[in-house]
Amino acid sequence: MNALKPHLIRLAPQFAVLVAVVLLISLAFPDFLKLQIQNGRVYGSLVDVLNRGAPVALLAIGMTIVIATRGIDLSVGAVMAICGAVAAASITSGHSLVYTLALALSVGLLCGLWNGILVAVLDIQPIIATLVLMVAGRGIAQLITEGAILTFNDPGLIFIGSGSFLGLPMPVIIWVVFGIAVTLLVRRTALGMLVEALGINRRASTLSGVSTGVLLIAAYVLSGLCAAIAGIIAAADIRGADANNAGLWLELDAILAVVVGGNSLLGGRFSIAASLLGALIIQSINTGILLSGFPPEFNLIIKAAIIVLILVVQSPRIRDLATWFGRSDSAEAAVKQEAK
Amino acid sequence: MTLKTALASATVLAACMFGSAHAADLTVGFSQIGSESGWRAAETTLTKQQAERRGIDLKFADAQQKQENQIKALRSFIAQGVDAILVAPVVATGWDDVLTEAKDAEIPVILLDRTVDSSDDLYMTAVTSDLVHEGNVAGKWLVDTVAGKPCNVVELQGTTGSSPAIDRKKGFEEALAGKDNLKIIRSQTGDFTRTKGKEVMESFLKAEDGGKNICALYAHNDDMAVGAIQAIKEAGLKPGTDILVVSIDAVPDIFQAMAAGEANATVELTPNMAGPAFDALAAFKKDGTLPPKWIQTESKLYTQADDPAKVYEEKKGLGY
Numbered sequence: 001m002n003a004l005k006p007h008l009i010r011l012a013p014q015f016a017v018l019v020a021v022v023l024l025i026s027l028a029f030p031d032f033l034k035l036q037i038q039n040g041r042v043y044g045s046l047v048d049v050l051n052r053g054a055p056v057a058l059l060a061i062g063m064t065i066v067i068a069t070r071g072i073d074l075s076v077g078a079v080m081a082i083c084g085a086v087a088a089a090s091i092t093s094g095h096s097l098v099y100t101l102a103l104a105l106s107v108g109l110l111c112g113l114w115n116g117i118l119v120a121v122l123d124i125q126p127i128i129a130t131l132v133l134m135v136a137g138r139g140i141a142q143l144i145t146e147g148a149i150l151t152f153n154d155p156g157l158i159f160i161g162s163g164s165f166l167g168l169p170m171p172v173i174i175w176v177v178f179g180i181a182v183t184l185l186v187r188r189t190a191l192g193m194l195v196e197a198l199g200i201n202r203r204a205s206t207l208s209g210v211s212t213g214v215l216l217i218a219a220y221v222l223s224g225l226c227a228a229i230a231g232i233i234a235a236a237d238i239r240g241a242d243a244n245n246a247g248l249w250l251e252l253d254a255i256l257a258v259v260v261g262g263n264s265l266l267g268g269r270f271s272i273a274a275s276l277l278g279a280l281i282i283q284s285i286n287t288g289i290l291l292s293g294f295p296p297e298f299n300l301i302i303k304a305a306i307i308v309l310i311l312v313v314q315s316p317r318i319r320d321l322a323t324w325f326g327r328s329d330s331a332e333a334a335v336k337q338e339a340k
Numbered sequence: 341m342t343l344k345t346a347l348a349s350a351t352v353l354a355a356c357m358f359g360s361a362h363a364a365d366l367t368v369g370f371s372q373i374g375s376e377s378g379w380r381a382a383e384t385t386l387t388k389q390q391a392e393r394r395g396i397d398l399k400f401a402d403a404q405q406k407q408e409n410q411i412k413a414l415r416s417f418i419a420q421g422v423d424a425i426l427v428a429p430v431v432a433t434g435w436d437d438v439l440t441e442a443k444d445a446e447i448p449v450i451l452l453d454r455t456v457d458s459s460d461d462l463y464m465t466a467v468t469s470d471l472v473h474e475g476n477v478a479g480k481w482l483v484d485t486v487a488g489k490p491c492n493v494v495e496l497q498g499t500t501g502s503s504p505a506i507d508r509k510k511g512f513e514e515a516l517a518g519k520d521n522l523k524i525i526r527s528q529t530g531d532f533t534r535t536k537g538k539e540v541m542e543s544f545l546k547a548e549d550g551g552k553n554i555c556a557l558y559a560h561n562d563d564m565a566v567g568a569i570q571a572i573k574e575a576g577l578k579p580g581t582d583i584l585v586v587s588i589d590a591v592p593d594i595f596q597a598m599a600a601g602e603a604n605a606t607v608e609l610t611p612n613m614a615g616p617a618f619d620a621l622a623a624f625k626k627d628g629t630l631p632p633k634w635i636q637t638e639s640k641l642y643t644q645a646d647d648p649a650k651v652y653e654e655k656k657g658l659g660y
Binding site: 029031038039043044045048052147148149151162234237238239240242244245246287290291293295296297299 | 375377378381497500501526527528529531533534535538539540542543544546547563566567570574575576593659660
């Protein structure tokens with residue numbers, strides 16, 4: 001329990017915001033919390049939040065690591081479109097599901113490798129380096145789909161988007177499992193600490209013997225892999241690859257999820273779990289707005305207002321004020337701690 | 341576009357050129373916007389088909405979404421002394437100079453699918469669809485189909501603020517006006533995409549008692565309807581019977597859904613804008629009759645009774 005405590009404290013603000021947002025929506029719309037079993041799967045708005053949030057959650061996992069290296073990856077939305085298009089093109093031309101998935105994932109890895117080489121080897125600023133693929137990627141995706149929405153009927157591929165396992169939609173299972181796997185990978189090894197070191201001071205890390213180049217490339221490759229999985233899910237969900245719209249502007253939502261998760265854009269310390277909570281907060285707001293029945297003209301205004309509020313609450317000044325007001329409590333806690 | 345399309349267009353052009361030696365009495369330049377959507381690809385294919393059928397020598401220029409390319413193409417058509425120019429203008433403004441040049445050269449210009457902000461004596465006619473009318477046709481179908489029974493309608497709007505979204509909403513509401521049995525209970529934007537159409541429909545279903553309150557769905561385009569149909573199925577309801585589905589555009593995929601009984605009706609935004617344009621041109625060349633300044637294309641209603649499987653086969657090769 002004591003080992004978990006710092007993690008829980010780190011996640012507390014995001015968790016509080018998520019609970020607050022969910023409560024706020026359920027005040028306006030009581031059925032929001034209702035869950036029922038239908039056709040052998042859990043059915044309800046909360047499941048929708050987890051399910052619809054899958055692409056942004058997946059992108060946020062990779063984005064967290066990239067941002068921790070003091071970088072940014074603007075290309076993830078376009079990479080989603082490319083990988084979705086590759087998956088659809090491969091399955092419609094008669095390749096097996098395994099081959100299709102392997103192909104789409106390796107295209108994602110390749111896109112990540114491209115970004116990583118631009119950033120780590122050629123030393124181009126991440127925002128510019130990934131902008132290249134952000135702009136060109138959608139064109140590549142359109143070349144693959146020949147400008148149309150490429151539809152497919154393969155049950156295996158569709159299952160990834162809208163099937164269910166243990167009563168939960170597949171996309172939810174995928175992002176939760178992938179999130180846990182990446183967290184274990186970076187936290188049970190020294191990788192996470194090395195990434196943080198690299199983000200804080202690349203030169204110092206290099207001089208201390210960390211192979212920063214490889215690590216930096218690996219971060220972008222991971223981001224590419226996340227985008228590939230998200231792209232496959234997005235395509236499988238609508239049974240077609242829509243090169244124009246798949247993943248459009250999702251890179252911004254992913255960055256927002258990382259920021260709402262309390263991670264600094266200046267790199268260094270990071271928390272994947274917090275970013276995932278950030279992604280869920282954003283998706284709760286989206287789903288809540290859809291349920292609210294407001295005219296669509298208000299969608300973006302409401303979303304912006306809530307996010308500004310969250311960021312203000314998280315800002316260092318407000319946090320300082322909060323600690324100042326709560327100092328007597330923490331002082332007591334400190335005394336108790338010492339007494340033990 | 342791809343090599344395949346490039347080859348196809350080259351063949352069409354070549355066919356036109358060889359044909360022109362004896363058959364073609366008209367040379368027409370066509371400046372297309374580019375390949376922004378499946379619909380536009382279908383428009384290009386149909387324009388070439390229509391030209392070939394009439395023995396017209398069509399000179400095709402793809403502007404790749406840039407107005408300067410379109411103006412260049414128009415100037416080159418004028419320099420070549422074509423008999424007429426078709427243009428699908430990428431934006432509404434900035435056409436005065438080049439249209440005046442065409443007028444001075446006595447080359448009639450016909451606008452396809454979109455209009456321009458220039459004075460209407462600078463072009464011969466504009467062939468476009470009436471977006472309000474499209475919404476109206478969809479609304480009338482629904483009014484007739486429910487035949488007086490109470491019906492709650494949910495609406496998937498196009499991109500907020502876009503003219504198709506505004507006009508298709510307006511036309512649909514006009515058709516429903518005064519029919520107290522029909523009520524639009526929820527209306528939200530699905531951005532004209534499948535993904536958003538599905539996501540928004542999921543929220544409609546949750547908000548309206550698992551969909552039991554919903555009797556019909558009206559989507560501003562077919563893609564959103566296709567997404568919504570999946571959401572309805574995943575909620576354990578039957579699209580097409582439990583919830584009626586009517587949408588606009590008539591892209592091939594909606595005919596597949598109609599053949600499977602999952603969609604009920606769609607209103608066609610015809611990609612054949614060139615047919616009426618060539619007709620008007622032929623009449624003008626024959627005895628100088630000027631067409632009206634606006635030729636409205638037909639907004640044809642397709643239902644499950646119109647052999648959707650056959651229409652799908654016809655449409656799927658058009659490049660949608």
